[in-house]
Amino acid sequence: MTFFEAENVSKNYAGHTALDHVSINVKEQSIFGLLGPNGAGKTTLIRIINQIIGPDTGELRIKGEKLNPDHIAQIGYLPEERGLYKKMKVGEQAMYLARLKGLSKQDAYSRLKKWFEKFEIENWWGKKVEELSKGMAQKVQFIVTVVHEPSLLIFDEPFSGFDPINAELLKQEILKLKDKGATIIFSTHNMSSVEELCDNIALIDKAKVILDGEMQSIKQEYKSNAYELKVRDLQKDINEILPSSFNLKKIRALNNCQSFVVELPGNVTSNELLSQVMPHAQVSSFEEILPTMNEIFIRKVTEAGRSK
Amino acid sequence: MNKIFTILRREYLSRVKKKSFIIMTVLGPILMAALFVVPVYLANVSDREMKVAVLDETGLFYDAFHNSDKVEYENIYMDYATARDQFEELDYDALLHIPESALNNPNSVKLLSTSNIGLNMISDMESVIQKKLEAHRLSLSGIDKKVLEDIEVDVTINTFIYKEGEEKQNYSEISYALGLISGLLIYIFIFLYGAQVMRGVIEEKTSRIVEVIVSSVKPFQLMMGKIVGIALVGLTQFVLWVILTGLIVFTFQTINPDLFKYKSPEQQMIENKGLTPDELAVQQENLELSNDKANSLLEGIRQIQFGNILIMFLFYFIGGYLLYASLFAAIGSAVDNETDTQQFMLPVTIPLILAIISMQVVLNNPDGPVAFWMSIIPFTSPIIMMARIPFNPPVAYWEIGLSLAMLVAGFVFTTWLAARIYRTGILMYGKKASFRELFKWIRF
Numbered sequence: 196m197t198f199f200e201a202e203n204v205s206k207n208y209a210g211h212t213a214l215d216h217v218s219i220n221v222k223e224q225s226i227f228g229l230l231g232p233n234g235a236g237k238t239t240l241i242r243i244i245n246q247i248i249g250p251d252t253g254e255l256r257i258k259g260e261k262l263n264p265d266h267i268a269q270i271g272y273l274p275e276e277r278g279l280y281k282k283m284k285v286g287e288q289a290m291y292l293a294r295l296k297g298l299s300k301q302d303a304y305s306r307l308k309k310w311f312e313k314f315e316i317e318n319w320w321g322k323k324v325e326e327l328s329k330g331m332a333q334k335v336q337f338i339v340t341v342v343h344e345p346s347l348l349i350f351d352e353p354f355s356g357f358d359p360i361n362a363e364l365l366k367q368e369i370l371k372l373k374d375k376g377a378t379i380i381f382s383t384h385n386m387s388s389v390e391e392l393c394d395n396i397a398l399i400d401k402a403k404v405i406l407d408g409e410m411q412s413i414k415q416e417y418k419s420n421a422y423e424l425k426v427r428d429l430q431k432d433i434n435e436i437l438p439s440s441f442n443l444k445k446i447r448a449l450n451n452c453q454s455f456v457v458e459l460p461g462n463v464t465s466n467e468l469l470s471q472v473m474p475h476a477q478v479s480s481f482e483e484i485l486p487t488m489n490e491i492f493i494r495k496v497t498e499a500g501r502s503k
Numbered sequence: 504m505n506k507i508f509t510i511l512r513r514e515y516l517s518r519v520k521k522k523s524f525i526i527m528t529v530l531g532p533i534l535m536a537a538l539f540v541v542p543v544y545l546a547n548v549s550d551r552e553m554k555v556a557v558l559d560e561t562g563l564f565y566d567a568f569h570n571s572d573k574v575e576y577e578n579i580y581m582d583y584a585t586a587r588d589q590f591e592e593l594d595y596d597a598l599l600h601i602p603e604s605a606l607n608n609p610n611s612v613k614l615l616s617t618s619n620i621g622l623n624m625i626s627d628m629e630s631v632i633q634k635k636l637e638a639h640r641l642s643l644s645g646i647d648k649k650v651l652e653d654i655e656v657d658v659t660i661n662t663f664i665y666k667e668g669e670e671k672q673n674y675s676e677i678s679y680a681l682g683l684i685s686g687l688l689i690y691i692f693i694f695l696y697g698a699q700v701m702r703g704v705i706e707e708k709t710s711r712i713v714e715v716i717v718s719s720v721k722p723f724q725l726m727m728g729k730i731v732g733i734a735l736v737g738l739t740q741f742v743l744w745v746i747l748t749g750l751i752v753f754t755f756q757t758i759n760p761d762l763f764k765y766k767s768p769e770q771q772m773i774e775n776k777g778l779t780p781d782e783l784a785v786q787q788e789n790l791e792l793s794n795d796k797a798n799s800l801l802e803g804i805r806q807i808q809f810g811n812i813l814i815m816f817l818f819y820f821i822g823g824y825l826l827y828a829s830l831f832a833a834i835g836s837a838v839d840n841e842t843d844t845q846q847f848m849l850p851v852t853i854p855l856i857l858a859i860i861s862m863q864v865v866l867n868n869p870d871g872p873v874a875f876w877m878s879i880i881p882f883t884s885p886i887i888m889m890a891r892i893p894f895n896p897p898v899a900y901w902e903i904g905l906s907l908a909m910l911v912a913g914f915v916f917t918t919w920l921a922a923r924i925y926r927t928g929i930l931m932y933g934k935k936a937s938f939r940e941l942f943k944w945i946r947f
Binding site for chain 2: 209267282292295336339
């Protein structure tokens with residue numbers, strides 16, 4: 196079921212277009228990856244969802260209801276450019292931000308205490324923010340983003356500034372939030388975290404959506420009919436075994452076997468590759484290679500750049 | 504509205520709890536009270552009583568010096584060399600030597616002492632000697648001293664305002680001082696607290712918290728919360744200053760009630776013996792005249808409607824502050840750090856500085872065209888109007904009404920303008936905006 200949708204959203208700034216008829220569709224209780232190079236318009240879209248700025252045209256809806264100021268309390272936003280008041284105490288500050296999201300004093304206090312315990316940072320409550328390290332401040336920021344239990348969470352580069360241990364902790368928390376029913380929009384350049392977390396993605400480049408859909412089906416769509424196979428006891432040169440139309444991309448010699456990556460022409464199936472190799476060697480493993488999101492990202496963006 | 508209050512509360516509390524605020528709040532009244540108390544105190548503190556030996560070779564000065572509670576004069580009759588040699592044994596603080604030659608050469612008078620003698624005492628002696636020598640020379644030329652005293656006049660023009668068939672005495676010196684002080688105070692308050700707004704906005708921008716906040720509240724709410732919160736800080740400080748200053752002055756008065764009693768030096772002179780009845784009469788007359796003056800000064804102070812001035816001060820402080828604070832907020836939003844603010848500060852500060860410069864003209868002619876127009880234009884009216892208000896006749900009600908209405912319109916306009924710059928500016932990082940860009944943001 197669709198939780199959030201943007202339809203034909205455009206935004207123009209004096210002299211340049213930040214968003215050009217962008218439509219996205221985010222399913223309930225899923226993680227949606229919003230990808231794109233710097234300056235593509237992701238932050239503009241996120242700010243529009245947060246109602247920090249308004250779109251020129253187009254409509255945004257949460258559960259079919261037109262986006263309005265009442266939705267602010269349902270959204271949690273962790274911006275890429277984030278910080279805290281340096282001179283303020285951590286606890287006071289967290290209370291302040293929670294209350295701005297509409298929580299009552301008692302609610303804000305009890306929930307924050309719970310989160311502080313969970314992250315084992317209760318003793319920071321009375322400390323000033325300037326005494327915290329960057330990673331510590333990020334934890335506090337994550338807490339104030341989620342403390343009002345929003346049903347839509349927007350994370351813009353959430354992992355920047357976290358060490359691997361805390362990044363993992365954060366990743367687990369994000370997945371837990373999803374399990375509890377939250378819908379998450381996740382914007383990042385870090386493609387490996389996209390692969391781990393996202394269900395659906397949209398790739399924005401130069402103000403337009405150039406690719407969107409379910410991540411697994413996108414990977415299927417962009418696979419290049421390439422396979423990796425490992426063989427033992429190869430009796431002939433691999434170049435002599437394979438027909439010239441097969442594109443041998445990579446050869447690697449391992450301890451007692453060899454590994455090849457072969458890209459097949461469009462009409463050739465994996466069975467044909469196997470039947471070519473099997474008479475001359477012992478196949479120990481055989482695997483289809485799916486493109487990484489990183490590869491798809493680079494490919495799509497450079498293609499889009501060329502076509503201009 | 505609830506959220507504006509939450510913001511306002513933070514802005515207010517975070518500043519009021521600051522050490523610098525507490526220090527300023529305590530220090531301010533102490534300084535102000537010191538301004539009242541110290542001169543009075545100093546004037547009344549009696550120095551150690553001095554004993555001065557007068558060695559008069561002219562014979563004119565045997566009864567010229569009158570003792571006071573500060574100085575005791577004693578005539579000695581010996582030659583200067585002996586007196587000087589025995590100075591230490593004689594146990595005087597100073598030796599005043601008036602040689603014979605002083606009649607022709609007044610500069611030959613000499614004061615000998617082991618330590619420094621206060622300038623006031625010296626000038627007292629000088630004036631006594633001068634008067635005596637003048638009288639001596641007058642009598643030599645055949646003019647009686649009494650004739651001269653009869654001729655001497657002292658003129659004070661009492662100014663009155665004639666309005667609605669009523670004469671009202673006017674005290675423009677007091678109005679001048681009050682006008683100057685209130686105008687300057689408004690100027691200082693606007694700058695002090697306007698700059699705080701600007702710094703607050705820059706802090707939010709550089710610490711990058713602003714985007715977190717504007718995802719919960721509208722930029723306008725954040726800006727207004729900050730402006731109003733800081734206005735309350737300013738008012739708190741002002742009210743505390745007034746109360747604490749009053750308290751300190753009051754305490755001093757109760758501890759030491761004599762301190763503020765007006766002691767005229769003439770009174771002391773009359774108590775002194777050794778005056779001829781004629782001289783006494785003259786002194787008496789002088790005393791009455793100067794009492795008149797002192798009374799009229801007190802009367803003038805009594806006539807000032809402090810309540811009125813205070814209320815107007817609050818109105819113009821709030822109005823002027825709101826007008827400028829939103830502009831300061833806009834400046835803060837357009838830059839990334841405080842050093843970049845210079846170019847935008849200039850157009851904002853020019854009207855304020857212009858008002859301060861024009862204050863001289865306004866104070867000298869509080870009903871003139873410069874005063875009128877500058878107290879109507881909202882960018883200068885808080886300072887100029889406050890400078891005019893203590894004067895008599897009071898500024899017409901319609902002028903104050905018009906000025907306040909213009910001020911309200913002015914701050915509605917600047918707030919609208921600033922809000923448009925602010926909402927775009929706070930989300931721009933790492934870019935120094937130009938005036939052209941600001942203009943674009945306003946139109947956009």
